[in-house]
Each structure stands twice: as structure tokens, then as C-alpha cells.
Amino acid sequence: xxxxxxxxxxxxxxxxxxxxxxxxxxxxxxxxxxxxxxxxxxxxxxxxxxxxxxxxxxxxxxxxxxxxxxxxxxxxxxxxxxxxxxxxxxxxxxxx
Amino acid sequence: xxxxxxxxxxxxxxxxxxxxxxxxxxxxxxxxxxxxxxxxxxxxxxxxxxxxxxxxxxxxxxxxxxxxxxxxxxxxxxxxxxxxxxxxxxxxxxxxxxxxxxxxxxxxxxxxxxxxxxxxxxxxxxxxxxxxxxxxxxxxxxxxxxxxxxxxxxxxxxxxxxxxxxxxxxxxxxxxxxxxxxxxxxxxxxxxxxxxxxxxxxxxxxxxxxxxxxxxxxxxxxxxxxxxxxxxxxxxxxxxxxxxxxxxxxxxxxxxxxxxxxxxxxxxxxxxxxxxxxxxxxxxxxxxxxxxxxxxxxxxxxxxxxxxxxxxxxxxxxxxxxxxxxxxxxxxxxxxxxxxxxxxxxxxxxxxxxxxxxxxxxxxxxxxxxxxxxxxxxxxxxxxxxxxxxxxxxxxxxxxxxxxxxxxxxxxxxxxxxxxxxxxxxxxxxxxxxxxxxxxxxxxxxxxxxxxxxxx
Numbered sequence: 426x427x428x429x430x431x432x433x434x435x436x437x438x439x440x441x442x443x444x445x446x447x448x449x450x451x452x453x454x455x456x457x458x459x460x461x462x463x464x465x466x467x468x469x470x471x472x473x474x475x476x477x478x479x480x481x482x483x484x485x486x487x488x489x490x491x492x493x494x495x496x497x498x499x500x501x502x503x504x505x506x507x508x509x510x511x512x513x514x515x516x517x518x519x520x521x
Numbered sequence: 522x523x524x525x526x527x528x529x530x531x532x533x534x535x536x537x538x539x540x541x542x543x544x545x546x547x548x549x550x551x552x553x554x555x556x557x558x559x560x561x562x563x564x565x566x567x568x569x570x571x572x573x574x575x576x577x578x579x580x581x582x583x584x585x586x587x588x589x590x591x592x593x594x595x596x597x598x599x600x601x602x603x604x605x606x607x608x609x610x611x612x613x614x615x616x617x618x619x620x621x622x623x624x625x626x627x628x629x630x631x632x633x634x635x636x637x638x639x640x641x642x643x644x645x646x647x648x649x650x651x652x653x654x655x656x657x658x659x660x661x662x663x664x665x666x667x668x669x670x671x672x673x674x675x676x677x678x679x680x681x682x683x684x685x686x687x688x689x690x691x692x693x694x695x696x697x698x699x700x701x702x703x704x705x706x707x708x709x710x711x712x713x714x715x716x717x718x719x720x721x722x723x724x725x726x727x728x729x730x731x732x733x734x735x736x737x738x739x740x741x742x743x744x745x746x747x748x749x750x751x752x753x754x755x756x757x758x759x760x761x762x763x764x765x766x767x768x769x770x771x772x773x774x775x776x777x778x779x780x781x782x783x784x785x786x787x788x789x790x791x792x793x794x795x796x797x798x799x800x801x802x803x804x805x806x807x808x809x810x811x812x813x814x815x816x817x818x819x820x821x822x823x824x825x826x827x828x829x830x831x832x833x834x835x836x837x838x839x840x841x842x843x844x845x846x847x848x849x850x851x852x853x854x855x856x857x858x859x860x861x862x863x864x865x866x867x868x869x870x871x872x873x874x875x876x877x878x879x880x881x882x883x884x885x886x887x888x889x890x891x892x893x894x895x896x897x898x899x900x901x902x903x904x905x906x907x908x909x910x911x912x913x914x915x916x917x918x919x920x921x922x923x924x925x926x927x928x929x930x931x932x933x934x935x936x937x938x939x940x941x942x943x944x945x946x947x948x949x950x951x952x953x954x955x956x957x958x959x960x961x962x963x964x965x966x967x968x969x970x971x972x973x974x975x976x977x
Contacts, residue, residue: 426637429749429757436758440765443540446547449859450882452770452866455546456737457608458556459766462539463615463737465563465759466744468570469622469751473629474584475576482629487580489621492614494588495595500611501560502596507604508553510873 454507461500467493524572531569532755538562539759543766549879566755601874602831605864606663609656609733612740616652619645619743620710626750631700639699641749643692646706647713648743654717656736662726663863669726678787681719688712720786726828727905729863731774731785738767770865777859779911779921802953804940807960809967812934813974815958819896821852823888825925826868827861829902829937833964839901840875842968845975855881856888856925858906885925898930900951902937902964908949933957936964 447455470493474486539562545555571581592611599607623645632639661667674680691709695702724732741763748756775782807815816822824843830836843853855877857868869882892898900907909928910917927933928951935957951957960967 429752429754432754433745433749433757433761436761437765439540440543440762441769443543443547443762444766444769446544448547448549449773449857449866449884450869450879451546451549451552452773452859453604453608453864453870454552454556454866455543455766456733456770456865457604457611458546458559459543459763460608460611460615460737460740461563462543462559462759463612463740463744463763464618465539465566465756466615466619466622466747467563468566468753468756469626469747470584470618471567471570471576471581472573472751473622473625474580475571475573475578477577477580477625477629479629482625483577483580485621485625485628487584489618489625490581490584491588491591492621493618494585495592496611496615496618497563497592498589499592499596499607501556501563502593503599503604503607503611504556505553506596507601507870507873508549508556510870510876511549511552511879512873512876 450511454504457500457507458504461497461504464493464497464500467497524574528569528572529754531565531572532753535562535566535569536755536758538565539762543762601871602834603664604870605729605733605862605867606660608864609659609663609736612733612736613653613656613660615740616649616656616736616743618649619740619747620649620653622747623649623750624706624710627699627706633700635696635699638750638752639696641746642699643696643709645743645746645750646710647688647692648739648746650710650713651717651720652736652739652743654714655721655732655739656717658718658721659729659732659736662721662724663729667722671725672722677719677723681716684712684716684719688716723787724785726863727860728778728785730860730865730867731771731778731782733864734767734770734774735782736767738764738771741765741767774860774865777923779923804952805958807934807958809960809970809974812958812960813971815897815932815934816846816851816971817849817975819846819851821895821897822846822854823892823895823898823927823930824853824855825861825898825900825903825907825927826855826857826872827901827903827906828863828867829904829964831862831867831871831902833902835901835965835968836871836875838965838968838972840872840877841972842975843877843881845972849975853881854883854888856883856885858885858903858925861903861906885923889926892926892929895930896932898927898933900927900933900935900937901968904937904949907951909954910948910950914950927951928954928957931956934960936960936962936967938963 470489477483542555542559545551694705745760907927911919911922
């Protein structure tokens with residue numbers, strides 16, 4: 426248990442270090458990308474749906490898998506779509 | 522190596538990939554690959570979990586197929602202007618998933634006595650529920666299915682406090698005798714759902730960037746709490762990364778508005794229209810034709826976009842105008858305030874979608890020092906973020922908020938439908954300044970008219 430808390434505290438620090446370097450232009454993709462990462466709860470959902478031995482837990486677990494998957498798949502795809510739009514200035518060819 | 526350690530190692534690798542992915546997001550050049558790295562980490566975590574064995578795969582498969590279809594469809598079809606509500610909705614789903622994981626763990630195991638897992642279940646359910654209902658309300662406000670103005674009723678803080686106390690009492694009762702306290706568990710979850718609604722409805726549209734960041738943080742913390750329930754490190758690590766990310770963004774947004782988080786959450790900012798502050802004077806309208814002459818002669822132009830640009834879907838014509846100006850030898854910049862729009866970085870995404878190179882997107886700190894040398898500043902659907910009262914008028918509710926000081930440019934052109942104040946309901950003295958010209962009308966129509974003038 427203390428091990429888990431230990432990991433939690435260190436990971437929070439790591440998060441603060443990693444994210445304070447993201448420039449404001451990329452804040453929207455950062456949000457949707459980190460949102461997709463919070464879909465990691467899918468791991469818990471998979472176990473709940475797959476290990477359930479009562480109808481009710483299977484229902485809860487399967488619903489959890491559905492919502493977590495929407496979060497993960499939707500989050501990564503939409504972030505990719507946004508990031509694909511960030512482009513450098515085309516060099517040399519002035520739109521004249 | 523036994524399968525258990527293989528799974529654990531896969532989880533560690535996944536956590537490392539998330540960290541690398543987020544790190545790569547810090548530059549536009551590597552960001553897209555960073556997102557891919559993070560997605561590979563997620564895939565690895567999922568595959569490793571499925572290796573555990575003894576799982577009923579049919580339900581898992583059904584859930585993944587449905588979830589992927591919905592998620593992919595939404596991600597492919599959403600308009601960039603609708604990105605804030607989309608992120609809010611996904612956020613809510615993440616919170617709901619964590620809530621369901623906590624509930625299902627409790628339902629399956631019914632621990633008899635107080636302990637670490639029980640506390641973790643309570644936290645997962647509470648945070649997950651607040652995230653879910655709060656995000657749904659935020660979604661409703663952003664998608665304009667709910668009124669964007671703060672919804673305030675009598676004794677609101679008292680009601681919220683009572684609900685919070687109820688949650689704490691129910692959680693206490695549940696934690697002490699978990700197996701026998703199913704009603705307390707359900708009460709706790711229901712009260713947390715209500716708290717999520719109560720804490721989001723009093724927040725106005727202009728404060729939405731803060732709320733989305735905060736809910737983003739909650740969704741991470743919910744996943745983290747779920748990690749404590751199932752004792753899984755990868756959930757704890759990734760959940761805390763997201764929790765930290767949301768908190769940092771929340772802080773940046775609050776600073777950009779010079780307000781404390783408490784003030785944003787409990788202030789009900791903009792609920793009551795502030796009394797007329799009495800800014801008066803002559804408004805000087807300008808025609809597109811005269812604007813064209815000004816722009817044609819300008820050596821430097823700064824565009825200042827706000828939510829109005831998104832609402833009018835004007836980003837593509839704005840870029841077209843920017844290109845025409847650049848072709849005419851004008852130096853073009855887009856100055857973006859951190860809280861412009863309805864989520865952090867919203868304007869950057871819209872302009873990137875319209876193919877504006879990101880070198881032209883600058884922050885207030887870059888443009889304010891050289892504002893005196895700018896020939897024309899064009900304000901498109903922004904209001905509070907360019908309100909000079911925030912700098913000059915100690916009585917103004919906006920006082921102290923860092924702004925883009927367009928009033929210091931040689932000429933400032935404000936595109937606006939009418940003289941109505943912005944989302945915060947605060948009057949804007951910029952409209953009456955001597956060097957301000959008002960170009961009334963729909964932003965897209967006005968910019969299109971300018972583009973047409975240039976092409977003639």
C-alpha cells in the first residue's frame with residue numbers, strides 16, 4: 426500500500442516536470458492527448474468485464490469498457506487529427 | 522519468466538511510453554509522433570491485460586468494438602470549433618468508466634472491513650461521479666444545449682456544502698462497514714453526481730477553459746484512484762500524469778485571468794450584469810472599403826481572435842486575408858490570449874486548421890512590447906481579453922487580468938456584431954477610443970468583404 430502511494434507521489438512530480446514545458450499553442454492537443462491517457466482505466470474495465478462472475482458485475486464492467494474505449498480511441502484519434510494540422514511556414518514559395 | 526512478470530514489465534514499458542509521449546508533445550515538430558508513442562503505450566497496456574488469462578473475452582470484445590466505433594466516429598467527424606465540448610464529453614466518459622470500475626470491484630468482492638481498498642473504492646466512485654456529471658454540464662454549456670450564463674439560485678453554496686457533507690457521511694458509513702452498506706454506497710455515488718452538477722452550473726462561458734482543465738485533472742485522478750482499487754501501477758502513474766497536467770493548465774488559465782481558482786469556482790462571475798460603468802463617447806464605425814485602404818498601407822498587422830471567430834467559422838477567411846496581406850509585404854501576426862476561446866489553445870487549433878503557420882501565432886508577451894509599432898490591430902470576436910479597463914480601471918471586475926493591449930496600436934479595428942459587452946458582461950472602453958474603428962457585422966462576412974477588396 427505505501428508502495429502505491431510512493432509511486433503516486435513520484436508520478437505527480439514527474440507529471441508537473443513533463444507538462445510545464447508544453448507551449449501554450451499545444452494546450453488543446455495536450456488536453457485531448459492526456460485525456461486519452463486517463464482512459465488507462467480501461468485496464469480496470471477489462472478486468473472487471475472479463476473476470477465478472479455475476480451478471481451485474483459483467484454489465485458494469487462491459488459498460489466501463491465501452492466508455493473507456495470511447496475515451497481512448499476517440500481521444501488519440503482526435504489529437505492526431507489536430508496535430509496533423511500544425512504546420513511550418515512553407516519555405517521559399519511566397520503566395521504571390 | 523512467469524506470465525505475471527511479463528504483464529508487469531509490459532505495464533512499466535507502457536508507463537514509460539506515456540511519459541515519452543507527453544514529453545514529445547512539448548514541440549510542434551514531435552508532437553504528432555508523441556501522441557502515437559502514447560497510443561502504442563495504451564495498446565501495450567491493453568494487450569498485456571488481456572494476456573492475464575481466465576477472462577471472458579466475449580464481453581470485452583463487445584465493449585471494445587462498440588467503444589472504438591463510437592470514439593472513432595466522433596473523432597473523425599467533430600468540427601474543430603466544437604473541440605471544447607468534445608473534450609468535455611470524452612473527459613466525462615473517462616470519469617464514468619472509473620466510477621464503474623470502482624462499483625464493479627465493490628459489487629464483486631464486498632470487503633467486510635475497513636481498509637485501504639475500501640477507501641480507494643469510495644474515492645474512485647466520488648471523483649469519477651463528479652467528473653462525469655460535471656463534464657456533462659460543461660458539455661451542455663459549450664454545445665449551447667444549456668444556458669452559457671452562470672446558473673445561480675438562492676443559497677447555492679449552502680446546498681453544495683450540504684451535499685458535500687452528505688457525501689462525506691455516506692462515504693464514512695460505507696467505509697466502516699462496507700459489505701453491509703450498499704445503500705450508503707449508492708447514496709454516496711448519487712450525491713457525488715449531484716455535486717458535479719452543482720459545482721459546474723454556476724460557472725459562466727468565459728470561465729470554461731478553467732473548468733475543462735480542472736475536469737481533465739479529475740478524470741486523471743479518478744483513474745489513479747481506480748489504480749489503488751485494483752492495485753495497478755500503470756493506472757496510478759498515468760492517472761497522476763493526467764492529474765498533474767490538468768492542474769498545471771488550470772493554474773495557467775487562472776493566472777491568465779488574474780483570478781484565483783476559488784473565485785472562478787464560487788464567484789458566479791458575470792451572473793449579475795454589472796451596473797453600467799458609464800464608458801461613453803463616440804463610436805467610430807468604418808466600412809470594409811476604408812478598412813482596406815488602412816490595411817493596404819499597413820506595414821504590420823496583428824490579428825487578435827476570440828471565441829467570436831470560432832462562432833462565425835471565420836478562421837479560413839482570416840487566414841486568406843493574412844496571406845493577402847503578407848503577399849502585399851505586410852508583417853502579419855496572430856496574437857492569442859491564453860483564455861481566448863472556450864478551452865486552452867482553442868484559437869491555435871482553429872488557425873492551424875486553416876493552415877496558418879504556427880510561427881505566426883504569438884503570445885501576448887511577444888506582441889505587447891512592440892504594440893506601439895503595430896499599424897493595425899484587428900480584433901475578431903474577442904472582447905474581454907482586449908479590454909483596457911483590465912489595465913486602467915481599478916473598479917472593473919476584470920482589473921488586473923493581463924490583456925493584449927490593442928488600444929496601443931496605431932489603429933485598432935474591432936469586428937463586432939453590436940456594442941454588447943462580452944461573455945463576462947463587462948463594458949469595454951476600447952470601443953470608444955480615438956484610434957478604434959468599429960467594423961460592424963458578422964465577422965466572416967466582414968473579413969470576406971476585405972478579401973474581396975484586396976482581390977479587386
